[in-house]
Amino acid sequence: MSVLAVVAGHELLASRRLRSPRVLMSMFVAMVAAASFIGWLTQRTVSGVYRQVLADGLTAQPDPFASVAPMYFARNTVIYVVMIGTLMAAVLGVQSALRDRRAGTADLVLTRPPGVRVVLAGRLSGLAVLLAGVVGASTLASWIAISLVVGAPVSVADSFRLVAWGGVTWVLLVGFAALGMWAGLHVRRETSALVAPVVAWAVIAFVIPQLGTAARPVSLLNPVATPPQTTGVFHMLSYLTGPASITEHFKTLSTAILEGPAWGLPVGSLAVVLVFAAVMVGAVLLTPAARLRGASDD
Amino acid sequence: MTRAGVFARKELRDLGRHRIVWILGATLALAVVIAVVVASLAFRAQMADYQAYVADLASSGSAVTAAAPQLFPLQLLRGGLEYVEIIGALFAIVVGYGTIAREAARGTLPLIYTRSHGPRALVIGKLLGIAAFWAALVTVLVLVAGVTVALVGGSGLTVADAFRLAIAAAAAWVYLMFWSAVAVGLTATMRRPGTALILALGLWLAIVLIVPQIGDTMDPDNQVPGGLFKALAIAKPDELAVLAHFSHYEVTRNGLEVTSISKLFERISFGFLGIKDKYNQQSLGFVWADMYRYTWAMLALLTAGLGFAVSVTTRTRLLRKTA
Numbered sequence: 001m002s003v004l005a006v007v008a009g010h011e012l013l014a015s016r017r018l019r020s021p022r023v024l025m026s027m028f029v030a031m032v033a034a035a036s037f038i039g040w041l042t043q044r045t046v047s048g049v050y051r052q053v054l055a056d057g058l059t060a061q062p063d064p065f066a067s068v069a070p071m072y073f074a075r076n077t078v079i080y081v082v083m084i085g086t087l088m089a090a091v092l093g094v095q096s097a098l099r100d101r102r103a104g105t106a107d108l109v110l111t112r113p114p115g116v117r118v119v120l121a122g123r124l125s126g127l128a129v130l131l132a133g134v135v136g137a138s139t140l141a142s143w144i145a146i147s148l149v150v151g152a153p154v155s156v157a158d159s160f161r162l163v164a165w166g167g168v169t170w171v172l173l174v175g176f177a178a179l180g181m182w183a184g185l186h187v188r189r190e191t192s193a194l195v196a197p198v199v200a201w202a203v204i205a206f207v208i209p210q211l212g213t214a215a216r217p218v219s220l221l222n223p224v225a226t227p228p229q230t231t232g233v234f235h236m237l238s239y240l241t242g243p244a245s246i247t248e249h250f251k252t253l254s255t256a257i258l259e260g261p262a263w264g265l266p267v268g269s270l271a272v273v274l275v276f277a278a279v280m281v282g283a284v285l286l287t288p289a290a291r292l293r294g295a296s297d298d
Numbered sequence: 299m300t301r302a303g304v305f306a307r308k309e310l311r312d313l314g315r316h317r318i319v320w321i322l323g324a325t326l327a328l329a330v331v332i333a334v335v336v337a338s339l340a341f342r343a344q345m346a347d348y349q350a351y352v353a354d355l356a357s358s359g360s361a362v363t364a365a366a367p368q369l370f371p372l373q374l375l376r377g378g379l380e381y382v383e384i385i386g387a388l389f390a391i392v393v394g395y396g397t398i399a400r401e402a403a404r405g406t407l408p409l410i411y412t413r414s415h416g417p418r419a420l421v422i423g424k425l426l427g428i429a430a431f432w433a434a435l436v437t438v439l440v441l442v443a444g445v446t447v448a449l450v451g452g453s454g455l456t457v458a459d460a461f462r463l464a465i466a467a468a469a470a471w472v473y474l475m476f477w478s479a480v481a482v483g484l485t486a487t488m489r490r491p492g493t494a495l496i497l498a499l500g501l502w503l504a505i506v507l508i509v510p511q512i513g514d515t516m517d518p519d520n521q522v523p524g525g526l527f528k529a530l531a532i533a534k535p536d537e538l539a540v541l542a543h544f545s546h547y548e549v550t551r552n553g554l555e556v557t558s559i560s561k562l563f564e565r566i567s568f569g570f571l572g573i574k575d576k577y578n579q580q581s582l583g584f585v586w587a588d589m590y591r592y593t594w595a596m597l598a599l600l601t602a603g604l605g606f607a608v609s610v611t612t613r614t615r616l617l618r619k620t621a
Contacts, residue, residue, distance in 0.1 A: 019493070021496065023496075023497065023500050024496070024499075024500055024503075027500060027503070027504070031508060035515075038512055038515050038516065039515065041516065042515055042516050042517075042518065045516075045518055045544060045547050046518045046526060048543075048544065049518050049526065049540060049541070049544060050530070052540050052543050052544075053530055053532060053536075053540055056536070056539075056540065058530070058532055058536050058540070059530040059531060059532065061529065061530050061531065076515055079511060080508075083503065083507045083508065083511070084503055084507075084508070087499065087503065091496055091499070098492075189318070190492055191318065191392065191395065191396060191399060191495065192318050194492070194495055194496070194499075195318065195322075195388075195392050198388060198499070199322075199325060199385075199388075202384070202385050202388070206329075206381070206384065206385075207329055207332060210332065210333070210336055210377065211332065211336065214336050214337075214339070214340040214343075216333075216376055216377045216380055217333070217377055217380040217381055217384060218380045218383075218384075218510075221507065221511055221514070234339065234340070234343070
């Protein structure tokens with residue numbers, strides 16, 4: 001077995017043993033499964049409201065939810081990826097970096113030939129496998145939940161959409177895990193290392209998109225991306241901040257994959273998510289060995 | 299000075315020296331300023347659109363008039379309050395966690411307990427220190443927000459506005475104290491402080507983001523862009539009559555929302571600042587009639603949070619952690 005696989009296997013084992021990130025992982029899978037049922041309950045109520053409005057003779061408009069596609073029920077899961085999944089991945093990344101710093105085992109590990117790049121690549125690979133498992137479990141939960149809600153198994157075409165969306169989700173989560181690991185390696189204090197990626201997440205998810213869209217922070221928790229402004233100062237700001245609105249690009253991409261036409265993939269948004277993950281993974285791999293050796297301060 | 303007073307003063311001094319506290323405070327202040335600036339620019343863009351529309355009407359010889367958008371300065375604070383609700387709670391957790399974790403990391407707890415003082419003096423003192431810190435930070439945030447509204451929004455605040463702002467600031471203080479108290483209690487309870495921080499983060503996710511998100515998702519009016527009832531051209535009285543048929547669903551949805559202290563803070567601050575249209579330009583008595591239940595609920599949650607922190611932060615637990 002290669003050294004990379006050994007390090008990855010150890011990372012997988014150690015991360016699975018951690019109780020507190022496991023709480024976040026369980027929360028993530030549970031909320032993804034529950035999201036479809038919440039969407040279904042709401043849609044049922046909206047249809048009931050519409051029927052009541054129609055019976056009272058208050059409207060002649062068609063039912064806005066008359067023909068909802070099964071993938072509509074997956075829509076709300078997108079926001080749970082942005083809210084819980086990314087933070088879970090960042091916490092896993094921080095914990096991975098801090099584990100050796102706490103135990104002081106990095107010195108010993110780095111006496112062996114493979115070198116710091118292989119160790120870091122192995123750790124990231126272990127986290128990537130763990131995240132693939134979590135995303136796989138949540139996608140399966142979503143598939144089962146949607147099948148129960150619509151009363152029939154999800155079609156093959158829609159199943160492919162779910163799997164493709166799972167793939168994009170995994171890329172985003174790997175990016176955030178790498179962000180967490182980078183913070184764990186570069187920030188001296190344990191508290192600051194845990195808080196830094198959360199602050200970065202808040203800036204990425206709220207502050208940057210707000211500059212380009214003029215949307216309020218809470219409205220950015222909508223599963224559908226807020227369109228950038230096309231006039232005035234916000235147009236210029238959206239041009240500048242657009243590439244850094246990673247979570248908004250993920251939402252655009254998710255909507256296109258889950259609900260859009262098969263040929264309508266927003267390439268720009270896909271590129272932003274891929275570049276974010278690649279940059280964060282690259283930043284971790286370029287970390288000098290000395291960073292692994294320093295003990296955390298608290 | 300009592301022992302608790304000594305601990306409070308020490309806590310306040312420690313918080314002032316801690317770099318991360320300054321960074322977090324500055325981040326929150328910056329986010330509030332950005333939110334006010336963005337809201338002001340959005341209003342200006344709306345005004346420019348209106349003026350262009352009026353000019354078009356005039357040039358086409360139309361006699362139709364359109365109502366101009368009105369600026370209500372306190373409504374520019376909405377985004378800033380949402381930042382306090384989301385990011386502020388997170389920072390409050392870090393402050394509460396740090397107060398115990400710092401002593402544990404320095405190994406000062408055994409030394410503190412060599413002195414004779416009441417069993418709860420340490421935790422009460424620390425909570426008082428945190429309370430003073432949040433009072434100072436919230437005051438700074440209010441001043442920053444007020445000045446930004448005046449400078450960027452182009453509209454000064456009246457005395458009545460300032461009073462409403464003070465009520466919202468008090469609600470923010472209660473909200474932030476709740477989160478710090480919960481973090482103090484969790485950090486004292488857990489053997490490893492890092493675990494407490496992650497658990498507090500999970501709690502923050504559930505209360506600040508997930509529960510309100512479920513409530514929003516369940517709101518039938520949120521299911522169609524612009525609102526279901528607007529899309530169906532239903533007037534407000536008819537909307538209420540229709541929703542009366544779904545009272546159980548609405549009660550469940552509302553009940554879920556008000557279990558979150560974040561939602562309580564949002565409703566109270568939005569109510570008193572007139573951010574929600576129903577309360578805009580209404581008397582304080584009118585707003586209070588709707589808000590008193592939320593206010594009592596929020597105070598009850600703060601009491602529970604403080605009670606939790608004081609009851610679990612015992613000498614036995616704190617010294618066990620350093621063993």
